[in-house]
Amino acid sequence: MSDSTHKTPRFALAYARMLVRRPGLVILAILALTGVSLWGTSKLTINSNQLDLISQDLPEVKDVKRVIDMVGGSGYLMLALRGEDEPTLKKAADDIAAGLLADKENVRFITYKVPVEFVQQQMGLFVKTEDLAEGKRRIMAYLKDQLRRNNPFFIEIQKTEPVKLEMQDLVDKYSSVGKKSIRDDYYISKDRKMLLILIKPMWDSNQLAKTKVYVEKLRKDLAAYSKSEKANGVEVVEDYAKMGDKKLVAYGFTGSYKTAVDDSYAIEESLEPVSLLAFAAIFLITILAFRKIVPTLIVSIGTVLGTIITMGFTYITVGELNMITSILGALLLGFGIDYGLHFIFRTRLELGQGKPYDQAIQDAVVNAGRPALVSAVVTSGSFFVLLVSEFRGFSQFGFLAGCGTFIIGVLLFAWSPALLALAGRINPELPKKLIGEMKPPATQSATTGKELRIPKPGLTLAISTVVVGILCFFAVPWSDVDVPTDKPASFADRIKAGIRFNYNSRALIPEGQTSVRLQDEISERFDMSADPIAVYSRTLEEAKAIYDELENPEKRKTKYSAIDQVVSIYTFVPPPETAAANAKILQEWQEELKDIDVAALPPEVQDKAALFMKMLEARPYDVHGVPEIYASQFRHLPETKPENHGYLTFIYPSVDLWDGKKMLTFVDQTNNIPTPEVKDAQGHVIAEAQVRRAAGAAQLFARLARIVLGDGQLTVMLVTLWILVMHFLDFRNVKLALASVIPLTVGLAMMLGLMTMFDLHLNFMNIIILPILLGFGVSHGLYLLHRFLEGTSPVVALRSVGAAVASSTLTTAAGFAALMVASHNGLKSMGIVACIGLITTLVVSFTVLAAVMQVMWDRLPRKVQDGVAHTPSPSPSKKDESEAA
Numbered sequence: 001m002s003d004s005t006h007k008t009p010r011f012a013l014a015y016a017r018m019l020v021r022r023p024g025l026v027i028l029a030i031l032a033l034t035g036v037s038l039w040g041t042s043k044l045t046i047n048s049n050q051l052d053l054i055s056q057d058l059p060e061v062k063d064v065k066r067v068i069d070m071v072g073g074s075g076y077l078m079l080a081l082r083g084e085d086e087p088t089l090k091k092a093a094d095d096i097a098a099g100l101l102a103d104k105e106n107v108r109f110i111t112y113k114v115p116v117e118f119v120q121q122q123m124g125l126f127v128k129t130e131d132l133a134e135g136k137r138r139i140m141a142y143l144k145d146q147l148r149r150n151n152p153f154f155i156e157i158q159k160t161e162p163v164k165l166e167m168q169d170l171v172d173k174y175s176s177v178g179k180k181s182i183r184d185d186y187y188i189s190k191d192r193k194m195l196l197i198l199i200k201p202m203w204d205s206n207q208l209a210k211t212k213v214y215v216e217k218l219r220k221d222l223a224a225y226s227k228s229e230k231a232n233g234v235e236v237v238e239d240y241a242k243m244g245d246k247k248l249v250a251y252g253f254t255g256s257y258k259t260a261v262d263d264s265y266a267i268e269e270s271l272e273p274v275s276l277l278a279f280a281a282i283f284l285i286t287i288l289a290f291r292k293i294v295p296t297l298i299v300s301i302g303t304v305l306g307t308i309i310t311m312g313f314t315y316i317t318v319g320e321l322n323m324i325t326s327i328l329g330a331l332l333l334g335f336g337i338d339y340g341l342h343f344i345f346r347t348r349l350e351l352g353q354g355k356p357y358d359q360a361i362q363d364a365v366v367n368a369g370r371p372a373l374v375s376a377v378v379t380s381g382s383f384f385v386l387l388v389s390e391f392r393g394f395s396q397f398g399f400l401a402g403c404g405t406f407i408i409g410v411l412l413f414a415w416s417p418a419l420l421a422l423a424g425r426i427n428p429e430l431p432k433k434l435i436g437e438m439k440p441p442a443t444q445s446a447t448t449g450k451e452l453r454i455p456k457p458g459l460t461l462a463i464s465t466v467v468v469g470i471l472c473f474f475a476v477p478w479s480d481v482d483v484p485t486d487k488p489a490s491f492a493d494r495i496k497a498g499i500r501f502n503y504n505s506r507a508l509i510p511e512g513q514t515s516v517r518l519q520d521e522i523s524e525r526f527d528m529s530a531d532p533i534a535v536y537s538r539t540l541e542e543a544k545a546i547y548d549e550l551e552n553p554e555k556r557k558t559k560y561s562a563i564d565q566v567v568s569i570y571t572f573v574p575p576p577e578t579a580a581a582n583a584k585i586l587q588e589w590q591e592e593l594k595d596i597d598v599a600a601l602p603p604e605v606q607d608k609a610a611l612f613m614k615m616l617e618a619r620p621y622d623v624h625g626v627p628e629i630y631a632s633q634f635r636h637l638p639e640t641k642p643e644n645h646g647y648l649t650f651i652y653p654s655v656d657l658w659d660g661k662k663m664l665t666f667v668d669q670t671n672n673i674p675t676p677e678v679k680d681a682q683g684h685v686i687a688e689a690q691v692r693r694a695a696g697a698a699q700l701f702a703r704l705a706r707i708v709l710g711d712g713q714l715t716v717m718l719v720t721l722w723i724l725v726m727h728f729l730d731f732r733n734v735k736l737a738l739a740s741v742i743p744l745t746v747g748l749a750m751m752l753g754l755m756t757m758f759d760l761h762l763n764f765m766n767i768i769i770l771p772i773l774l775g776f777g778v779s780h781g782l783y784l785l786h787r788f789l790e791g792t793s794p795v796v797a798l799r800s801v802g803a804a805v806a807s808s809t810l811t812t813a814a815g816f817a818a819l820m821v822a823s824h825n826g827l828k829s830m831g832i833v834a835c836i837g838l839i840t841t842l843v844v845s846f847t848v849l850a851a852v853m854q855v856m857w858d859r860l861p862r863k864v865q866d867g868v869a870h871t872p873s874p875s876p877s878k879k880d881e882s883e884a885a
Helices: 010-021 023-042 059-071 086-102 117-125 129-150 168-173 208-227 256-290 293-317 325-352 357-388 392-426 430-435 457-475 491-497 514-526 540-550 553-557 576-592 603-616 628-634 660-670 697-731 734-740 742-757 766-789 794-821 825-858 862-869 878-884
Strands: 077-082 107-111 194-201 235-238 248-254 533-537 563-567 647-653 673-675 685-687 690-692
Touching: 010 023, 010 357, 010 392, 023 293, 023 392, 059 533, 059 647, 059 697, 077 086, 077 208, 077 256, 077 514, 086 107, 086 194, 086 208, 086 248, 117 576, 117 603, 129 168, 129 576, 194 208, 194 514, 208 235, 208 248, 208 256, 248 256, 248 514, 256 293, 256 325, 256 514, 256 794, 256 825, 293 325, 293 392, 293 430, 325 357, 325 392, 325 430, 325 766, 325 794, 357 392, 357 430, 357 697, 357 766, 392 430, 457 491, 457 742, 457 825, 491 742, 533 540, 533 690, 533 697, 540 553, 540 563, 540 647, 540 673, 540 685, 563 660, 576 603, 628 647, 660 697, 697 734, 697 766, 734 742, 734 766, 734 825, 742 766, 742 825, 766 794, 766 825, 794 825
Parallel strands: 235 248
Antiparallel strands: 077 194, 077 248, 107 194, 533 647, 563 647, 673 690
């Protein structure tokens, strides 16, 4: 602790003097800036288009934009109708569909039934030749027996049982194309109790605001339909549990459009109660810390003003908020108030030394200002590290949070001292009455006269080392065993696995989210997976190459194991070899049956005989024979840009895409689809060999997941390096720099160990808390060590700034703790992890760091201790004042 430690920086002294001499001007400037910022804040909007948050140069984004241009959007808004009575369901679906199609402003097209007559008639060309032959054998045996028995001259000497026509095994095998049944035009479930209407809005699924408004419009339209004569007494109600009957149809919304809205707006709708609760908790903790209302109002109002200025800065620099930066205000309230707390506590300490108000304010700005400035720089820099993220949601958040932290820090070290200086102008005793005072902490025991010290620092360090070691032991993964994160693990499994990352994004959404529950029900009733992804091809030949590659039976078992089904225009084209062989059988069969009189068959058979005879007429056809109603589903829209003209092949996953690991597997498999070179009959190349990549929401989420995981690791390393460098530049001493980061490093290590013990996991949302905690955690060591380096013993340092450190930590923890009331589980997990990290760093500050400071103090020469133990906080000398002037 050299003399250089006590030298007052000229700039800090000049700044402090300006605040004391021109408080009115400072306050007016702040209020004027707040007024302008309030105007900018009122202009801020939230951009809900999540696609804008990812770099537009990424291939995944370009691919998705092409698909959106070709088909009008990614996925569908699904309207599911549920009821026990099939005719009622179909009547309601027809009426609702007519209303949807009339809404040209919002609806591009709908799909709720597709004529299946063509597929039924051509099905004989698709079945395996051996199955067709077996079907022919069974049907002919049945027909011959029926004709024989219906002959009026039929006489049976020895009674025999009629031949039974058992075709169910073959019918089930070939009763659908993909997962769409060919028995019914409607998209109706196998149990006939749920019917789907797939709506393609005029915008894409990432434009959440438009989807939200449209869903509300649909609710009103459906309510109006229930009251209309067209409904014929049938009530249509939104319900995700009822089944319905002849007079009731229950409906619900799901699909990529609705799930995206529900997830994003669950965050937004949580912000208001979270922000109010956070502000209330912060205000209460501040009152308890000061035990006075006036200092609480000073720092609270200053923090609110700083937040408004930050929002105005956001409007000027970025122009809008997104779904990530929308939580900025609530976060800054908890972070920003810390600077006001430290200033007020330090001013009370200076007033307690008997200094006049102006000198006390000036010294508080100088002495508390340096660690506050370093803390603001380091914390802001920790946020700025997020600028390296490819995800614009994180990079914009890092930029705005970093600037906001610095803005609020500077403002509170201007607003608070200026207000107190203005009060002192009115009455020199008023600042002391308003905020109180703190007498200098005693350095010696009143009973023994001995110097107060941290008891047994060596033992404290030894015990702390053991505790931290045990917790670190818990956090380290000791086994490669993949322990499930969707259910509680045993304590032994937790120890083996260490800190785990939960890839299941379903764990982040609100409990019981209706759109997800309905999607699960649809998957079960229709045996249908989530919305598909798509592979683009310029020509039909390329589409055929893609289809052949993905439908290869051997490759589906190994290379494409995560694919459930592939639907292409070629799904409706029978394989040429099979079609040729089957056509021969059908032709022969038709010849055998030409003399059969349908009227001679039993009545129950006659109804199906006409369709059956049509099926026998099926002859091979190529892709150009596919009816337009089917082909149009795979071809670009008329309004598509010329460069995006072509065809799409749709791929459905066989895995749960909510599970991040399985989603990444599915995306990896569909991002590497090799197709061979295709030549025409003359040997000309009509489709080049290439590796094709699918496009869709899964690809975007997979890229985002990898960005988050990569950025989480990168930002932690960069923030750690930034903190170490800044602490060294501040203290110019390796030992002091390392000592100052003890609360941070040890606290976070303990946090990870506690998370393992209590079966808490890192995930795609709370991983961003790690660099934030690193940035905030620096303040503990900075304030304590700077006070210690002013020439006070560890006990005095703790008693001087310990209350401020504890209060600032608790206010920040309160801000994050408010997230625990959010309905969104991702926000809850952020709050839990942040609170654990903040509390552990605070505990370490008052134990491990305090013991380290005591050891450092004990190693100083006795004469140095005696010389500084009773030295008051230094005031600027006359020489300093003249130089600053």
